[in-house]
Amino acid sequence: MPAEYQGTLFRSRGAPVLNLSTPGDIDAKTQRRSLDLLGRLNQDNLELRGGNPELAARIASYELAYRMQSEAAEAVDVAAEPESMRELYGLNEKRTEYFGRQCLLTRRLLERGVRFVQLYSGGGPDSWDAHVDVPDNHGRHAFEIDQPIAALMTDLKRQGMWDDTLLIWGGEFGRTPTSEGVGKPGRDHNHYGFSMWLAGGGVKGGQKIGATDETGFKAVEKRFHVSDLHATILHLMGIDHEQLTFLHEGLDQRLTGVKPRKVIQEALS
Numbered sequence: 001m002p003a004e005y006q007g008t009l010f011r012s013r014g015a016p017v018l019n020l021s022t023p024g025d026i027d028a029k030t031q032r033r034s035l036d037l038l039g040r041l042n043q044d045n046l047e048l049r050g051g052n053p054e055l056a057a058r059i060a061s062y063e064l065a066y067r068m069q070s071e072a073a074e075a076v077d078v079a080a081e082p083e084s085m086r087e088l089y090g091l092n093e094k095r096t097e098y099f100g101r102q103c104l105l106t107r108r109l110l111e112r113g114v115r116f117v118q119l120y121s122g123g124g125p126d127s128w129d130a131h132v133d134v135p136d137n138h139g140r141h142a143f144e145i146d147q148p149i150a151a152l153m154t155d156l157k158r159q160g161m162w163d164d165t166l167l168i169w170g171g172e173f174g175r176t177p178t179s180e181g182v183g184k185p186g187r188d189h190n191h192y193g194f195s196m197w198l199a200g201g202g203v204k205g206g207q208k209i210g211a212t213d214e215t216g217f218k219a220v221e222k223r224f225h226v227s228d229l230h231a232t233i234l235h236l237m238g239i240d241h242e243q244l245t246f247l248h249e250g251l252d253q254r255l256t257g258v259k260p261r262k263v264i265q266e267a268l269s
Contacts, residue, residue: 007118010076010105017072035066075112078104090147100148107155110165121145128171131186153199163201166236170196177216192218196229202236204269224264227256232264
């Protein structure tokens, strides 16, 4: 998709958005006057060029950047939250502080109208990719995210946002039920059987759908393709995945692919 539809990266430590702060010797009034002058000059140039779309997009980007400077700093200021809320999300515990800050930031963004937020857990070399030691890896990461996720769900309900917010948790694949060898308590990648969980808006909670075989290797009961999950997510967003198509290389492509996919009705409330 075009760059104008891409997300903005927020960091949970340090400056949340890079290059956002105004230089210390320039106040808000001076910056606004500078942008207004620049806007008038750009608008004159745009008219001379007959409405060049790339120039029009560049003009709009200056205003968007200014709006981010004036609004984003407040939105990501989790220090403004009461101590009870910081404790709820685990910001006072070293092991949960990092992901807890992400979850608290998520709630602040959602209540300010941000429509899509994506969180990452265990990125880089310290990921969930437990080839070496599943008990240590998964135990450590599960501890880091358990309290913050529960806090986010509790907070969304308290704020009256639960029914309008869809939460999706998952990864690229599961793990094999067997270790990678003698004395190696790690497990390899497994795309034959793994799970995702959904909660919030439009989802019927308190249930599990499907099951793997007796060893936990392969899905055998109520198996669904990942594109069925995508169809379900789109349905919960009010979008019919079969109608949302675009012509590409001679095919009517969909976000769920060209093969028939179905909404997982059991997941709906």
